[in-house]
Amino acid sequence: xxxxxxxxxxxxxxxxxxxxxxxxxxxxxxxxxxxxxxxxxxxxxxxxxxxxxxxxxxxxxxxxxxxxxxxxxxxxxxxxxxxxxxxxxxxxxxxxxxxxxxxxxxxxxxxxxxxxxxxxxxxxxxxxxxxxxxxxxxxxxxxxxxxxxxxxxxxxxxxxxxxxxxxxxxxxxxxxxxxxxxxxxxxxxxxxxxxxxxxxxxxxxxxxxxxxxxxxxxxxxxxxxxxxxxxxxxxxxxxxxxxxxxxxxxxxxxxxxxxxxxxxxxxxxxxxxxxxxxxxxxxxxxxxxxxxxxxxxxxxxxxxxxxxxxxxxxxxxxxxxxxxxxxxxxxxxxxxxxxxxxxxxxxxxxxxxxxxxxxxxxxxxxxxxxxxxxxxxxxxxxxxxxxxxxxxxx
Numbered sequence: 001x002x003x004x005x006x007x008x009x010x011x012x013x014x015x016x017x018x019x020x021x022x023x024x025x026x027x028x029x030x031x032x033x034x035x036x037x038x039x040x041x042x043x044x045x046x047x048x049x050x051x052x053x054x055x056x057x058x059x060x061x062x063x064x065x066x067x068x069x070x071x072x073x074x075x076x077x078x079x080x081x082x083x084x085x086x087x088x089x090x091x092x093x094x095x096x097x098x099x100x101x102x103x104x105x106x107x108x109x110x111x112x113x114x115x116x117x118x119x120x121x122x123x124x125x126x127x128x129x130x131x132x133x134x135x136x137x138x139x140x141x142x143x144x145x146x147x148x149x150x151x152x153x154x155x156x157x158x159x160x161x162x163x164x165x166x167x168x169x170x171x172x173x174x175x176x177x178x179x180x181x182x183x184x185x186x187x188x189x190x191x192x193x194x195x196x197x198x199x200x201x202x203x204x205x206x207x208x209x210x211x212x213x214x215x216x217x218x219x220x221x222x223x224x225x226x227x228x229x230x231x232x233x234x235x236x237x238x239x240x241x242x243x244x245x246x247x248x249x250x251x252x253x254x255x256x257x258x259x260x261x262x263x264x265x266x267x268x269x270x271x272x273x274x275x276x277x278x279x280x281x282x283x284x285x286x287x288x289x290x291x292x293x294x295x296x297x298x299x300x301x302x303x304x305x306x307x308x309x310x311x312x313x314x315x316x317x318x319x320x321x322x323x324x325x326x327x328x329x330x331x332x333x334x335x336x337x338x339x340x341x342x343x344x345x346x347x348x349x350x351x352x353x354x355x356x357x358x359x360x361x362x363x364x365x366x367x368x369x370x371x372x373x374x375x376x377x378x379x380x381x382x383x384x385x386x387x388x389x390x391x392x393x394x
Contacts, residue, residue, distance in 0.1 A: 001139055001387040002137055002387075003384070004322075006323050008135070009377050009380050016127070020127055020372075021369070023123050023127070024110070024372065025103040028103040028110075028114060028119045029102065030042060030043050030046065031094075031095035031096070031097070031102070032089070032091065032095055032148075033095065034066075034149045035094070036094060037066060037067050037148075039095055040149075041148070044060070044067060047072075048070055051072045056072050056130075057072070057073045057074075058072045059071050063148075063149070063154075064157050065156045066148060066157035067090070067148030067159075068148070069145065069147050069159055070144075070146040071166055072144040073144075074129050074141065074142045075137070075140065075141045076141050078139070078140055080139070080141060081140065081141075082143040083141070083143070083170070083172060083173075083174070083386060084145065084167055084171075084342065084347070085142065086144070086146075086175045086176065087121045087122050087125055087144075087147075087175070087354075088122075088146065088148065088151070089114075089118075089119070090114075090147075090148045090150060090151050091151065092361045093113040093114070097113060098112065098113050103115065105369060108369055108370065109357070109366040109368055111365065113365065115365055115367045116354070116357030116365055116367035117360035118177050120357070120372050121178065121353070121354030123372075124176055124355065124376045124379065125146070127376060128142075128376065128380055128383065129142060132380070132383060132384070135384070137383070137384060139387060140386060145163060147159045147338065163342075167341065167345055168345060170342070171348075171390070172312050173339070173342040174353045175337060175338060175342070175352070176379070177352050177353070177354055178352065178360050179353065179356035179371060179375055180352055180356060181358050181368070182329075183328050184331035185313055185316065185330060185351070186333055186339070186350065186352040187305050187306075187309040187332065187350060188305030188306075188309065188332040189303040189340060190264040190266055190302055190303075190334045191264065191266075191300045191340050192264040192265065193296050193298060194297040195239075195260070195261040195296055196261075196294075197223070197258070197259045197260075197282060197293070198258050199217075199246075199256065199257045199290055199291070199292050200216060200293070201214035201215055201217075201253070201256065202255055202289055202290075204252070204253040205251070205253075206250070207251065213252075213253025214287055214288070214289040214290050215253050216247075216290060218287060220246065222287075223284075223286075224241050224244070224259060226281045227261060227278060227281050235266065235270070236264075236266030236267070236270075237266070238263070238265075239262075239274070240261060241260075241261050243258075243259060245257070245258045266302055267302055268301050268344060271301055275299070278294060300340050300341075303337070303343040303351070305330075305332050308346075308348040309349055310330060311348065312350050315388070315393040316353075318388075319382045323374075325377075325378060348394070355368060355369075356368045
């Protein structure tokens with residue numbers, strides 16, 4: 001079994017440093033928000049072309065509504081459970097939100113849309129497979145799955161189902177999401193979804209036909225406190241009413257009211273539980289003649305914090321220290337990521353393994369250039385010595 005040639009990995013970085021930065025720059029400069037399918041597919045095609053030029057097997061999977069999912073595989077004919085690398089190439093910012101070619105480096109930090117969330121992780125994934133092939137790694141399969149609609153929780157297509165299918169049977173997963181400046185690695189995240197509720201009433205003139213009206217706003221007002229009261233804060237389950245719209249003018253009984261709720265949970269079991277409770281609240285009618293519709297948008301399972309995730313982190317830390325870098329503390333966060341899908345399959349997963357940065361989802365987004373390289377070295381060494389993980393940690 002291969003031992004990680006740490007000094008040779010450092011030499012690989014030094015030799016290819018400019019090329020790796022240029023690859024990262026190209027990805028950032030290809031601006032593409034989650035809804036811009038053609039522009040995201042341009043990035044996917046760019047990655048596929050470069051993977052295949054390095055002799056790495058690739059295939060595209062139709063997400064049926066969003067960008068294609070790219071699956072790149074090294075050693076796919078080698079027996080054993082694959083190591084899974086995961087990431088997304090979309091950003092919260094649509095193209096044109098920044099000037100052309102926005103990537104730039106200042107005082108050791110790179111700037112641009114998605115520079116940390118998560119174009120640097122995508123560049124790292126590419127060079128991980130390139131380097132593993134260069135160093136003759138043959139111990140087990142390595143599979144990379146890259147999607148284009150993570151920032152909208154895969155609401156437009158079936159990328160979430162593809163992630164589950166491709167991840168099935170993996171040994172463990174490194175989700176190369178944006179790294180944190182505090183050097184913590186993520187071992188758990190809340191799951192969540194949007195809930196859209198629409199109450200239909202009966203419109204009427206507020207003066208002449210008051211009694212004929214069925215006020216949708218008042219019907220909704222009966223439900224909203226009950227919905228927010230479904231929160232079980234100590235268990236990590238929250239329901240927050242974030243948006244409400246209803247009526248057109250003050251002199252008409254409103255026939256429609258619309259609300260959006262943010263729902264988050266720490267436990268896998270809470271996803272179905274809260275959906276059922278919301279349906280029960282909305283099924284009760286307070287004003288005869290009104291009806292209520294409920295839609296759950298892009299529900300994402302919780303990435304539960306498990307002992308196996310902590311063991312995987314222990315292994316990563318053992319390699320990081322061996323490489324001369326500080327160990328990372330575990331952290332649980334409220335924000336969601338695709339790590340949730342891998343965790344829901346029982347796959348040991350650590351998230352936030354990409355280069356470190358801050359300001360994700362803002363125009364101040366930046367990433368530490370040096371962390372791009374040292375996090376890459378850690379990940380490469382971890383893959384090369386996975387046999388140690390299976391023997392001592394798994």
